[in-house]
Amino acid sequence: MTTTYDAIVIGGGHNGLTCAAYLAKAGRKVCVLERRHVLGGAAVSEEVFPGFTFSVCSYVVSLLRPEIIRELDLPRHGLDLIPLESTFTPLPDGRALYRGPDPGQARRAIAQFSAKDADAYPEFGAAMSQIGRLVKPVLAMTPPDPSKLGLGAIMDLLRLGRRFGDLDTDARTLQARMMTMSAADFLDRWFESPVLKAAMSVSGIIGTFQGVRSPGTAYVLLHHYMGDIDGAYRSWGFSRGGTGGVSNAIANAARSFGAEIRTEAPVDQILIEGESATGVVLANGDEVRAKTVVSGLDPHLTFLKLVGRDKLPDPFVKDIERFKMRGSSGKVNLALDGLPDFVAMPGEGPHLRGDITIAPSIDYLERAYDEAKYGAWSRRPFMDVVIPSLTDPTVAPPGKHVMSIFVQYAPYKLKEGPEDWPHQREAFGDAVIDTLAEYCPNLKDIILHRQVLSPWDLEQEFGLTEGNIFHGELSLEQLFFQRPTAQWARYKTPIKDLWMCASGTHPGGGIMGAPGKNAARAMLKRW
Amino acid sequence: MTRPSPFHPRTAPLCESHAWKTWAGFLAVCHYGACGEAEYHAFRHAAGVLDVSPLCKYAVTGPDAARFLSYVWARDVSRLKPGRVTYAALCDADGFLIDDGTIARLDDDHWRCTTASPSLHWFARHARRFDVTVTDTSEQTAALAVQGPRSRDLLNDVTDGAVEGLRFFRVTGASIGGVTVEISRTGYTGDLGYEVWMPADNALDVWDALVGAGRRHALQPAGLDALDMTRVEAGFILQDVDYYSSLRAQVRSRMSTPWEVGLGWTVQLDRDPFIGQDALVASEKSPTWQFVGLDIDWEELEALYERVGLPPHLPAQAWRTPVPVYSGSEQVGQATSGTWSPLLKKNFALASVRTAHAAMGTRLRIEQTVEFRRHKVTATVVERPFFDPERKRS
Ligand SMILES: Cc1cc2nc3c(=O)[nH]c(=O)nc-3n(C[C@H](O)[C@H](O)[C@H](O)COP(=O)(O)OP(=O)(O)OC[C@H]3O[C@@H](n4cnc5c(N)ncnc54)[C@H](O)[C@@H]3O)c2cc1C
Numbered sequence: 001m002t003t004t005y006d007a008i009v010i011g012g013g014h015n016g017l018t019c020a021a022y023l024a025k026a027g028r029k030v031c032v033l034e035r036r037h038v039l040g041g042a043a044v045s046e047e048v049f050p051g052f053t054f055s056v057c058s059y060v061v062s063l064l065r066p067e068i069i070r071e072l073d074l075p076r077h078g079l080d081l082i083p084l085e086s087t088f089t090p091l092p093d094g095r096a097l098y099r100g101p102d103p104g105q106a107r108r109a110i111a112q113f114s115a116k117d118a119d120a121y122p123e124f125g126a127a128m129s130q131i132g133r134l135v136k137p138v139l140a141m142t143p144p145d146p147s148k149l150g151l152g153a154i155m156d157l158l159r160l161g162r163r164f165g166d167l168d169t170d171a172r173t174l175q176a177r178m179m180t181m182s183a184a185d186f187l188d189r190w191f192e193s194p195v196l197k198a199a200m201s202v203s204g205i206i207g208t209f210q211g212v213r214s215p216g217t218a219y220v221l222l223h224h225y226m227g228d229i230d231g232a233y234r235s236w237g238f239s240r241g242g243t244g245g246v247s248n249a250i251a252n253a254a255r256s257f258g259a260e261i262r263t264e265a266p267v268d269q270i271l272i273e274g275e276s277a278t279g280v281v282l283a284n285g286d287e288v289r290a291k292t293v294v295s296g297l298d299p300h301l302t303f304l305k306l307v308g309r310d311k312l313p314d315p316f317v318k319d320i321e322r323f324k325m326r327g328s329s330g331k332v333n334l335a336l337d338g339l340p341d342f343v344a345m346p347g348e349g350p351h352l353r354g355d356i357t358i359a360p361s362i363d364y365l366e367r368a369y370d371e372a373k374y375g376a377w378s379r380r381p382f383m384d385v386v387i388p389s390l391t392d393p394t395v396a397p398p399g400k401h402v403m404s405i406f407v408q409y410a411p412y413k414l415k416e417g418p419e420d421w422p423h424q425r426e427a428f429g430d431a432v433i434d435t436l437a438e439y440c441p442n443l444k445d446i447i448l449h450r451q452v453l454s455p456w457d458l459e460q461e462f463g464l465t466e467g468n469i470f471h472g473e474l475s476l477e478q479l480f481f482q483r484p485t486a487q488w489a490r491y492k493t494p495i496k497d498l499w500m501c502a503s504g505t506h507p508g509g510g511i512m513g514a515p516g517k518n519a520a521r522a523m524l525k526r527w
Numbered sequence: 528m529t530r531p532s533p534f535h536p537r538t539a540p541l542c543e544s545h546a547w548k549t550w551a552g553f554l555a556v557c558h559y560g561a562c563g564e565a566e567y568h569a570f571r572h573a574a575g576v577l578d579v580s581p582l583c584k585y586a587v588t589g590p591d592a593a594r595f596l597s598y599v600w601a602r603d604v605s606r607l608k609p610g611r612v613t614y615a616a617l618c619d620a621d622g623f624l625i626d627d628g629t630i631a632r633l634d635d636d637h638w639r640c641t642t643a644s645p646s647l648h649w650f651a652r653h654a655r656r657f658d659v660t661v662t663d664t665s666e667q668t669a670a671l672a673v674q675g676p677r678s679r680d681l682l683n684d685v686t687d688g689a690v691e692g693l694r695f696f697r698v699t700g701a702s703i704g705g706v707t708v709e710i711s712r713t714g715y716t717g718d719l720g721y722e723v724w725m726p727a728d729n730a731l732d733v734w735d736a737l738v739g740a741g742r743r744h745a746l747q748p749a750g751l752d753a754l755d756m757t758r759v760e761a762g763f764i765l766q767d768v769d770y771y772s773s774l775r776a777q778v779r780s781r782m783s784t785p786w787e788v789g790l791g792w793t794v795q796l797d798r799d800p801f802i803g804q805d806a807l808v809a810s811e812k813s814p815t816w817q818f819v820g821l822d823i824d825w826e827e828l829e830a831l832y833e834r835v836g837l838p839p840h841l842p843a844q845a846w847r848t849p850v851p852v853y854s855g856s857e858q859v860g861q862a863t864s865g866t867w868s869p870l871l872k873k874n875f876a877l878a879s880v881r882t883a884h885a886a887m888g889t890r891l892r893i894e895q896t897v898e899f900r901r902h903k904v905t906a907t908v909v910e911r912p913f914f915d916p917e918r919k920r921s
Contacts, residue, residue: 393572398743399743
């Protein structure tokens with residue numbers, strides 16, 4: 001290979017692509033190498049069955065940083081987001097909690113379960129928006145290095161301190177609580193209705209191997225609340241054509257700045273000469289050289305597989321090994337011949353166009369976790385269901401629909417071992433369908449095709465170690481200036497000219513783009 | 528009294544919000560659901576159906592119809608073939624704008640034109656010298672706008688493919704739900720879209736057929752709020768918002784020439800005499816105003832909100848309260864409507880600014896109120912339409 005690049009980005013996930021776009025925008029010669037035949041990683045759209053396009057993994061968008069949308073001019077490159085307006089939580093007893101876009105309607109819906117909660121609900125929303133606004137700049141910064149308190153780091157900390165100092169005491173206590181409490185306890189302080197609390201607590205467990213009563217899950221709740229669409233915090237949306245639309249828009253932007261993007265180019269090894277990374281070796285043996293290499297894979301794959309333990313300092317290897325992956329989620333994607341008919345809200349209506357949550361009580365959720373703790377998938381899992389074809393007809397043939405079901409818990413480590421997943425996959429899929437069919441009995445009659453993904457599949461097909469959807473859990477000891485390790489949380493690595501840019505770095509997982517952009521900024525500062 | 532439109536028996540039960548307003552004397556839906564956002568997205572991602580029956584509609588018939596229309600409108604339609612539609616400006620003798628609308632040639636001697644305000648008196652006054660009959664068919668003709676990327680598939684479904692080859696600004700006869708209708712490839716959303724014209728008496732049959740088939744195409748009934756957002760994205764002017772009819776303007780400063788509101792491209796000067804011709808020839812050279820698109824700087828606006836500790840607030844719908852536009856500290860015009868574009872993630876305004884400040888890329892400043900205080904925020908002159916998808920014409 002003759003070309004030398006300024007940077008090679010390993011992995012065409014949305015963060016790798018974001019990093020590549022910013023580097024190329026700054027005039028660097030960049031090459032992205034993606035293992036699969038499609039771009040996007042966990043933000044990918046694939047026509048799995050003819051005419052049916054699935055958001056195979058991630059399915060809704062909220063955290064994508066607005067400044068990235070602007071700076072890369074993503075709408076011009078095809079980004080197109082359609083907001084979800086409602087949350088529908090059907091209950092086994094035939095009642096339902098339906099929170100639509102009209103605050104008055106939402107209030108009445110909650111008041112069926114608790115009049116007090118109905119009034120506290122908008123106050124909670126206001127408090128969370130306030131925190132979201134404060135956290136926003138933190139997402140965009142390189143975490144300060146607390147061990148080397150140079151002037152720059154001190155300034156960063158001061159800036160942070162000042163922001164939180166602005167908060168009144170209530171909000172500060174709130175913030176402190178968020179960092180340490182469980183989602184259930186946190187919500188207990190606001191609400192009394194078990195139905196409302198259960199529906200809201202699930203944001204605290206998504207992607208974690210924790211239960212709603214585990215400490216620290218309140219933070220995960222915030223992580224899912226700090227996104228905004230057009231300035232409205234907490235709102236989530238579909239991406240036209242599936243979440244791969246986000247990745248493709250970023251890829252188009254990157255190409256428009258001159259980046260080269262290759263698919264079906266799996267990297268086998270990162271080349272290290274002397275102290276520095278100098279390129280990569282592809283699975284077919286080809287070498288690609290560059291002045292810098294940046295990894296868009298998770299920390300485990302990057303260091304333990306592509307670099308190799310022998311090339312890294314021991315304590316660092318230990319830290320990376322300790323970095324918790326622990327996948328806990330699965331996904332079932334359905335091609336449907338019609339629409340599900342819910343007992344709790346029969347017929348078609350706006351409740352089908354928003355988010356549908358199967359989370360009837362805190363106990364239900366905790367029980368689902370209990371099974372997972374001992375290495376089994378939940379027989380009656382938490383499910384987050386959406387039917388994007390109702391608002392975005394491009395993903396299914398006329399009159400047909402696609403349904404995305406995000407499921408927890410599906411622990412990577414089955415008691416029979418993770419490699420037993422291929423034997424249990426379909427049984428797990430059946431349990432998901434059976435549980436959902438209790439709420440919409442016509443479901444089984446309208447299924448045309450189904451795709452079941454276990455954490456094992458997420459690892460094998462998407463390169464997510466242990467199937468962790470966020471490249472490492474969002475627990476307090478793995479966040480901010482400790483992501484992925486306390487010493488190396490500023491996108492740099494112990495290897496010279498090797499950088500990290502994906503969800504295993506600050507500010508973590510989700511379709512956000514922030515790690516990719518932050519990494520590019522840190523790299524450009526060094527050049 | 529405000530009247531229900533012919534579709535009222537269908538639209539009223541769907542209008543959960545009870546948000547109605549009056550449009551040319553008819554009751555019209557602002558938004559069906561809690562807000563218009565989902566309806567906006569239906570227009571842009573699937574299909575929306577909007578009751579546009581309140582439009583003023585005129586049938587023009589007779590051997591002189593083409594000559595007459597070319598005389599009253601500032602556009603020569605004498606060579607417009609049957610099956611074609613055009614868009615034009617209606618001007619007074621001084622070359623000031625009265626109205627804007629579409630002119631469709633349905634047959635050799637049978638035309639239909641639309642205007643925003645009732646215009647029969649104006650047409651009648653000038654029809655005397657021609658062998659034509661002008662009839663106000665506003666009440667007898669009902670109309671639906673079916674707009675959005677799925678609108679073609681939907682209409683093909685209900686018409687056995689009648690719109691498959693129908694090109695932009697063409698009109699064709701068809702049958703929907705057993706009713707004879709005309710379908711024109713026109714609309715106010717700047718997207719792929721059609722307008723369906725039918726006898727008011729059969730309006731409900733057409734609605735039922737369309738909306739029934741629409742389920743397969745994610746069709747949603749849409750109200751005027753959603754329309755307003757799309758029409759700003761499309762950069763279209765609106766009477767009584769972006770300009771005033773010269774016939775009702777009390778002062779000269781409220782009158783506009785077509786050159787000043789971005790309609791210059793529709794005006795054809797060099798031809799047989801027509802109303803306002805001499806004045807338009809004179810005014811073409813030095814329009815005082817230009818109608819421009821503005822892109823309001825997001826970072827500056829966000830910073831203003833940040834200063835008072837608030838997340839940026841975006842209006843949930845298009846706005847139409849005029850605000851001043853400045854160059855430095857000098858006011859050089861006014862923005863008359865605008866919208867946040869959920870699609871393009873930009874904050875757009877339509878404005879009239881003095882010609883000297885209208886060049887593409889000019890950085891102006893627009894008044895924005897944040898927490899009760901007025902500020903000026905950078906607004907750059909950009910191309911209009913803001914949104915112009917290929918599918919609109921393809
Ligand atoms: C089932 C599921 C549901 C989710 N739901 C949501 C959601 O609804 N909303 C949300 O915001 N987030 C969601 N997430 C999380 C979100 O999708 C991820 O955090 C995010 O997409 C990760 O992006 P990334 O660029 O950091 O990494 P990835 O997307 O993991 O990108 C890594 C890329 O590297 C490639 N790769 C791996 N190995 C190699 C190699 N050796 N050589 C070359 N390339 C390689 C992979 O193929 C992949 O393309 C979900 C995730 C999953 C798995």
